[in-house]
Amino acid sequence: MNIFRILGDVSHLLAMIILLVKIWRSKSCAGISGKSQILFALVFTTRYLDLFTIFISVYNTVMKVIFLVCAYITVYMIYMKFHKTFDREHDSFRLEFLLVPVTGLSFLENHSFTPLEILWTFSIYLESVAILPQLFMISKTGEAETITTHYLFFLGLYRALYLANWIWRYHTENFYDQIAVVSGVVQTIFYCDFFYLYVTKVLKGKKLSLP
């Protein structure tokens, strides 16, 4: 466990909490892509099946459970509790465009051809593209609430910190998981454009709106 890994996990958790607090306080999930949140719930579900098969550490187990609970509460808020505020019209990304290639790729390129390992691989590939419906929604409406941009910032920061973690682990432990690293790089690239807008607009007190 290194500092990048811890900070990455904290950013990830913070992102999920920011989103939940935003929805809870405003009693609204306007501007949030329910599809992205369903994908994240699917990501955690398929990745953390090893909760039942292997014990890594108390930290690992507790964090996995918290992530799963947060993801499902978020989906519940969007599709059940505050469904009237959900902007279904603009959440129009076609999920099959992500799910079909991701499923295919997880069967083709994995560490071992076993059900649990294929599901883990599926979750890694899916996570790298899960934010696209959200980014698509923002590009469609042309704007995002400031708190939504904070959520995206911490989600992107988590990915960037994981890259630093892998560089660290490569040098100190000779650890290198090609599937995770390649997907992580792809995922981080998706946030670059957003990071630019976040720094140039949101941090200067302006609302994020696209020209």
Next chain:
Amino acid sequence: SRKVLKHDEL
């Protein structure tokens, strides 16, 4: 024997 993979990251 089958390789058991341990993924220790979240």
